[in-house]
Amino acid sequence: MEDVRSVPCCSPVGVENPHLDKMKEDVLYHFSLGTKTHNLPAMFGDVKFVCVGGSPWRMKAFIEYVAAELSMEDPKSEYPNICAGTDRYAMYKVGPVLSVSHGMGIPSISIMLHELIKLLHHARCTDVTIMRIGTSGGIGIEPGSVVVTKTSVDATFQPKFEQVILGKTVVRNTDLDESLAKELLQCGIELNQFHTVVGKTMCTLDFYEGQARLDGAFCSYTEKEKQDYLHKAQEAEICNIEMESSAFAAMCKLSGVRAAVVCVTLLDRLKGDQLSSSHEVLQSYQQRPQILVGYYIRKQLNAKVKPC
């Protein structure tokens, strides 16, 4: 557990928006928080690790897990939802760890990340690492494997995220932090509880037709065409498919924070489409990214960090 953090010391969370300085107040509407109504530096100034995931229940379970892992649990207290004033997202905190839900799909995580990045900026947080812990469909790998994303690619296997701004398409880079991915892989090896790999992740705008499933309400292609597409994805070194990584990678890169995507595969898409494993099996798979990221955070906090 002896390691030195490779992040630059006292690196802020960047916003790239000259208009923000002119605003007297910033209402983070989808969090039900704001700069006038809440003391954001007092509430969030010590945050060093932000973990995000689709499901609010899972992000609550994660904060409970990480509190125990860091021996910070308070047996008397429930962890309150900091965003209790809204049902758009849920947010929990223990010590330097913040856990936030983001719903499903790029637009949903995009709204959350805009407001999260502004929150961390207003709170004057430094040296923040953001990790998405999620679920995905695997391509040719054993269900239950954990994939740490190297690069997020689109449905044509290109490493890019297209953001439409004023009706024009702007292309953004989707590379994730290479050293962080390696550190997470190393954690997987040390844990030795499940298969962990580093690979490309495909990010789509749809779960059914967008991921070549045969079981949606609409399907205009054959089983063979589906298999051809997924095999081409496999040849392009894509390990898994999910629905948020490209916007996540692009936005974290723009704000200058270290970021990683850690997703468990719930099934092998070369063998099927339906999530028909038992509730217990799927639940235990979903805990794996939490276990990996929880271990990583503990290791980082135990490491010798030079004071700023």
Add this chain to the structure above:
Amino acid sequence: MEDVRSVPCCSPVGVENPHLDKMKEDVLYHFSLGTKTHNLPAMFGDVKFVCVGGSPWRMKAFIEYVAAELSMEDPKSEYPNICAGTDRYAMYKVGPVLSVSHGMGIPSISIMLHELIKLLHHARCTDVTIMRIGTSGGIGIEPGSVVVTKTSVDATFQPKFEQVILGKTVVRNTDLDESLAKELLQCGIELNQFHTVVGKTMCTLDFYEGQARLDGAFCSYTEKEKQDYLHKAQEAEICNIEMESSAFAAMCKLSGVRAAVVCVTLLDRLKGDQLSSSHEVLQSYQQRPQILVGYYIRKQLNAKVKPC
């Protein structure tokens, strides 16, 4: 309150997928429902109106409102969440009315609609009308106005929805049912409680940069460029901006159900970006689509319908 329904009698909910017939079981994963585990015809066979909206709290409030409106409320009972086994979506039912949440953005509503359309198909529902009741930003209209969508357009003001299938882009039509929009406008006139209009709705993939806001974590354009873009949208007869209508319109059209989008405008985007009105004002605005659609449903149920 005397009217004749203009929908064809006993029109089923269409799925366009030859693979579905070969499946022994269909697990509607994101609803935590399935054809083997649940008797879908018994649970949902009488559904005639489905109302969908982003927020689970709002969709629960809607079912309580509509139960009272239809004099179907049971003072002893809470309305249970039919999808209690998952936190992805929430679903409530009273009599022939189903209320379902869909989260934020096209990918999130898309997953829900695939599973909803299959659910209605498996349940052998007929003559179903689906209405989205949501919130939006207005363009040049008074905040609190209710917009019934004529056509959903994209960020380049084109009436289309681009669905990526096997890595290729397929363009789909986003027209909504014209007669239903007219009937809803007529309800607005009869209610006479708030301003109701029929117009075009722009559907974007992002809330901040995608809608020309100046208050996101990132912004690379000037106030003037923002105003130019929104004024061009206004010239193209766009009344409001939201994030789900194009996929909603396209998927409902493919399945052959009558569909409408009814959104209140929470602010005028020509005058600002932040949702800084009081909680009470925003809450009262959000009830307006519920009031309009609740009135429409009551009117339909009271109308003389020829037996099939």
